[in-house]
Amino acid sequence: MRNGILLGLIALLAAAPASAQSVDDPVFLRSIRSIGDNTSGRRVANNAVVDKVVCITRENGRLIVIQIRALAPGAPSAQIEVPARAVAILRTRAATPGGNAAPDPDDIAFAARTGLSLFIVGEWATPPVIWEVARLEGRVRVRAIDSDGRPGPWRALAS
Secondary structure (H helix, E strand, O other): OOHHHHHHHHHHHHHOEOOOOOOOOHHHHHHHHHHHHHHOOOOOHHHOOOEEEEEEEEEOOEEEEEEEEEEOOOOOHHHOOOOOOOOEEEEEEOOOOOOOOOOOHHHHHHHHHHOOEEEEEEOOOOOOEEEEEEEEOOEEEEEEEOOOOOEOOOEEOOO
């Protein structure tokens, strides 16, 4: 990825206090929204179109990017390598014809298996559409994150 994107993400997350572990932490969700907005539509080396995966952890009260990887557009979420310290994963979905209108069954299976929140960023819209897929109380649920980083209501899904 371009160094500017990486440095911007690191600076953004280093400045974001991680005051709570809750998925409803407003600072965390605004930070996720900002990362999604800043990574959406960005190309990597050779102007390649890829899905970008950003792994995030909490350290010393701050959110930290611990890994950024690229996946082929549409690759299954099962291909995401999850670092042991990760507390959330953000994945952009490259703008492709038709776009993916919502988290797919593979995303649901990923959240069910890992217990991590998976944020899906749809690059085909401006501002990008962002969904959170999470396992809560033993069930996988999905909600949208609006353009200000505020979460919508959870919707229950089959896991």
